[in-house]
Amino acid sequence: MRGKYVSRAGVKLEAALRHFGVEVEGRVVLDVGAATGGFTDCLLRQGAVRVHAVETGYGLLAWKLRQDPRVVVWERTNILYQVPIGEKVDLAVVDTSWTRLHLAVPAASRFVKVGGVILALIKPQYEVEKKKLKKGVLGEGRAREVAEEVRRRLMELGFRLTEVVESAIKGEGGNSEFWVRIDL
Numbered sequence: 001m002r003g004k005y006v007s008r009a010g011v012k013l014e015a016a017l018r019h020f021g022v023e024v025e026g027r028v029v030l031d032v033g034a035a036t037g038g039f040t041d042c043l044l045r046q047g048a049v050r051v052h053a054v055e056t057g058y059g060l061l062a063w064k065l066r067q068d069p070r071v072v073v074w075e076r077t078n079i080l081y082q083v084p085i086g087e088k089v090d091l092a093v094v095d096t097s098w099t100r101l102h103l104a105v106p107a108a109s110r111f112v113k114v115g116g117v118i119l120a121l122i123k124p125q126y127e128v129e130k131k132k133l134k135k136g137v138l139g140e141g142r143a144r145e146v147a148e149e150v151r152r153r154l155m156e157l158g159f160r161l162t163e164v165v166e167s168a169i170k171g172e173g174g175n176s177e178f179w180v181r182i183d184l
Contacts, residue, residue, distance in 0.1 A: 005038045005041040005042055005045075006036050006037050006038055006041045006062040006064070006065065007035070007036040007037065007038030007041075007062075008038060008169060009035070009036070009038025009039055009042075009095060010038035010039060010041050010042035010045075011038075011042075011168060011169060012038070012121065012167050012168055012169055012177070012179075013038065013039045013042045013043070013093060013119070014042050014046075014168075015167070015168035015169075016119050016121075016165070016167070016168075016179040017042075017046065017119070019165055019179070020117075020119065020162065020165075020179070020181045022091065022117055022119060022181070024043055024046035024047050024048050024091065025046065025047035025048075026047060026048075026049055027047075027048055027049065027089075027090040027091050028048070028049060028050045028051075028052075028087060028088075028089045028090055028091075029043050029048045029050070029051045029052070029089055029090065029091045029092065029093065030051075030052045030054065030085070030089045030091070030092040030093070030108060030111050030112070031043065031051055031052065031053045031054065031092075031093050032054050032079045032092060032093065032094040032095070032096060032104060032107075032108050033054070033055065033079075033094060033095040033096040033097065033099075033104075034053035034054060034055040034060070034061060035055060035057065035060050035061075035095075036060055036061065036062055037053060037060075037061045037062045037065040037071075039093050039095060040053045040061070040065050040071060041062070041065060043093070044065075044068065044070055044071070048070065049070065050070050050071075050072065051070060051071050051072070052072045052074060052083075052085045052089065052111075053065070053071055053072065053073050053074060054074040054077050054079050054083060055074065055075050055076075055077065056076065056077065056078050057075065057076070058075045058076050059075070060075075061073060061075070072085070078099075079096075079099070079104055079107045079108055080099065080103060080104070080107050083111070085111060088111060088112065088113040088116075089111050089112055089113065089116065090112070090113055090116050090117075091112070091116060091117050091118070091119070092108040092109070092111065092112050092116070092117075092118045092119075093118075093119050093120075093121075094108050094118060094119070094120040094121065095120075095121040095123075096126075097123060097126050098126060100126065100127055100150075101120055101122060101127070101150050101153075101154065102150065102153045102154060102157065104120070105118060105120055105154055105157075105159065105182065106157060109159070109182075109184060112184050113184070114184060115184065116184050117181060117182065117183055117184070118181070118182040118184065119179060119180075119181055119182075120154075120179070120180050120182065121167065121177055121178070121179055122146075122147045122150050122151075122164065122177060122178040122179070122180060123171055123175065123177050124142070124143040124144075124146035124147055124150075124175065124176065124177070124178070125143070125171070125172075125173075125175045127146050127149070127150055128142075128146055143175065143176040143178075144164075144176070144178075147164045147176075147178040147180075148164060150180075151164050151180055154180070154182065159182045159184075160182065160183045160184075161180050161181065161182050161183075162180060162181040162182075162183075163180075164178045164179070164180055165178060165179045165180070166178055166179075167179055
C-alpha cells in the first residue's frame with residue numbers, strides 16, 4: 001500500500017508541523033538530508049513555494065519531486081560546506097543520519113532568515129557511539145536521555161529551543177526519534 005508521501009518521513013514531518021504550529025504556506029524551505037524526499041513532498045503539499053533539497057547522496061530523490069519546478073535539487077552536497085542556494089529561507093527541516101545535529105543545525109541556520117524556524121529530527125541512535133546500540137537500536141530510556149543531551153548541546157551553542165517531542169512514528173529498527181523546534 002502506498003502512503004500519502006513518497007516516504008514515511010513525510011508523515012513524521014506533518015505531525016511535527018502540526019504540533020509546533022509551523023505554517024508552510026507561501027514559504028521558502030531548506031530540507032537538509034532530503035533522501036527520497038518525504039519531507040520535501042510534505043512541504044510542497046503544505047504550500048511551500050520552493051524547497052531546496054540538500055542531500056549528500058545521489059539519485060535518491062523521488063522522480064516526481066525531481067521534476068517539480070518548486071524543488072531545487074542539491075545532490076552530492078554536504079550542508080556542512082558552503083551551499084550556494086542564493087537566498088535565505090523561512091524554514092529549515094533537518095533529518096541527518098550520519099551528521100550529528102550539533103554540526104548540522106548551525107550549518108543549516110546560516111541559510112535561515114532572522115525570525116525563521118528550524119525543525120530538527122533527533123535520531124539518538126546516530127548521536128551515540130555504535131557500540132552503545134543493540135542490533136542497531138538504542139534502548140527507549142536511553143534514547144530520551146540522548147535527545148535531551150542533544151537539546152542541551154544546541155542550547156549551549158546559543159540556539160533557542162522548545163521542548164523535545166517524540167516523533168509520531170518510530171525510526172529504522174524501531175528506534176525512538178524526537179523533534180525539536182529552534183527559533184532564530
